[in-house]
Amino acid sequence: MTTRVSALARLTAALAAALLLASPTAAFAEGENAVTWSVQPSTPQGPDDRTEFDYTVAPGATISDWVAISNFSSRPATFRVHAADATTDYNTAAFTLIGADQASVDAGAWTSVDSAAAVCADTNDAAERACAAGLGVTITLEPGSRADVPFTVTVPHDATPGDHAAGIVASFQSEAVDSTGSAVSVEQRVGTRIYLRVEGALLPKLALTGLVSGYDGSWNPFGGGTGRIGFDVANTGNMRLTATPAVHLTGPFGTDFGTVTLDPVTDVLPGGVAHVEALFADVPPLMLLFADITLAAAPASGVAAAQDAAPAVLTESTVAWAVPWSLLGTIAVLGGGTGTWFWWRRRSRQLLGFELAAFAEQIRTEERINRGASAPEHESETAR
Template identity: 35%
Template sequence: MPRLRSLIKALAATAVAGVLLTSPVLTTPASAGTAPRTDPTPAPAPGGAAATFGIQPATATARDKTRDSFTYQATPGAKKTDYVAVSNYSTSPLKLRIYATDAYNTADGGFTVLPLETKARDVGLWVSFAATTVTLPAKSSQILPFTLQVPANARPGDHVGGIMLSLTTQAADGKGGQIAVESRVGTRLQVRVPGALKPQLMVTHVRAIYHGSANPFGGGTVTVSYTVQNTGNVRMSATQSIHVSSLIGGSRPSLPIADVKELLPGDQEQVTATVKGVLPSFASTVRISVVPQPVPGDVDPVMAAMDENFSLTTIPWTMMLLVLMLGALGGVWVWQRQARKRRGATPKPGTPAAKKAAGKTAAAKTTAAKKTASAKTAAPKKTTVSAAAPSAGSSTGSSTGSSTGSGKAENP
């Protein structure tokens, strides 16, 4: 932390020196920025021909080929007169509007300026022209002076905008009505006010979603989104990378991510990246690394990288479904097999097992019949014995068969 503070002080050293002077100071260093993304689009001119026009920095007498934008270091209260060249490349005269406005970053990190109907609140209010419109004859150019007045209460840091040249024409819409169409082109305007410079980026709104694969043995895709915010007061750029680590498959990098080219103070950029081939292991780790960098041509603040680590649930739903299905099929097979054993189920007719079982059944029946016949043949004959009552005065015995009987009579 002490090292960062010393570097920030070194970053502001040159600008702070201007504060020690008795009057406000404004200097114009060599340009290091890029032109705003507001390239002119040919629009219908009053005579029906294509209208093409341009704007660029100038000196009091000619176009300035040494710079492509207006870049200043200025203390609060400083005042400067500068020049801009405007050109009409068309074959018809054009009436154009000239004005200054503020710049901002779009959601994807693009550089643009406020629409004409939106009022500027920052550096766009610091620039004034003698007139808001200029009429240019065909194939002609003019040099226009303007005044930059830095407010006495201007906050330290970078203030970025653009000086714009625009043409408004009328065009018919799909329903036959008339709509106003604005075509414009601009040159960049940047003012750095010295003081407590604070280079700082922050990663917020982090989110990750895992999309499983239909292949039970394949890897899924992780979609990671987050927001990079410039919470400092100087413009910054950054490189960034994303890795997803899991217990199975190791660490997987994301597809290439574009660098944060230039993030203006107070603005933010939304980032979305995809990591493929992530094997599900119930829990994975997502690592986001954002390394702050100076904008080309600026002083390097030497900030530490920002790392965000968080856990992501990566459940192998497809594999679990496959295991459940196999388990269910195995359970049904075991249940059916045990049920056949309990019922003594006979084999399917016509199969070798069925023929063998039929042969065993016939043999068993034959054996049972033979045993029954043998038992009937070996059974003994039954003998019936009967006895007749004896007559009076006699004692006689009779018998049939192989047995004999005897009787005895007694006289009284």
């Protein structure tokens, strides 16, 4: 169903898009023909107060729902609306979706938008990528209009218990010019989340893996450096979890550099891994640093997660070398310079001794020559 969007709503969305470009419910394509649109949960009559889709169902269940696509632009725009599997971004720990040319195999593959195809054959080749790029439905919205689009989630009878995640996406394709002046096609995607829990045995479980420690020294031989403690937060269970990491850093003889409590890693999906790093500034190079890591988990947000139990607190330890390279280098330079000076001084004395000995020998030789030259003359005078 397509309806008109009020001018006030259009202005509000445009401002939201300009201020919150990373928002999951607004997007903005720059240029004279700017396109601004949103994706949000809806009903046949229009959007409701939900911010995401959150379901708890039994294996084999079918869910029917609606999603609203709104065009807040002053020009018509065509969107491809489809579902895609969700994952946890390794570098940012953010909820993200697989690429537009990747075929879904989990909740995204279970979700059909307006009865369109949602699954591609698993061939792992160009044919699969082309299929994935064509899934879903294409809709064209007039300026200021909205389409309420039905979709169906068909949960397999053998679906694994626990949490599954996906997103319904409206993608807009436009042309742009790259740094070389060549025309390129740009696809921008805006979506809303689907959290789906399949009933059955639940296992809340996290793991601390991939510990990496290091120390970045200062050029100042007497200054402190930066201690770096990195690790991966891996969800090895079947429930979405939020984790709060903390790192306590110490040095030799009980030197305490304090504790860094990092921002919570929210909604880590089952099978997801997020990399986290703690930084400690102004740490003196004491040769060794000892880091104790704790990871406190909590249930994720959402309707189903409200009653979840959290796993026990995890702890791990690691050691980092904090070698005072600048100081050692300075000592080496000074030591080398001092040693060179002493060597040069000793060598100079030796050379001076050699020169004096040679000069003395030269004088003695000249004296012998002079005595030898005067001896015959003296003998001749004596004979007369």
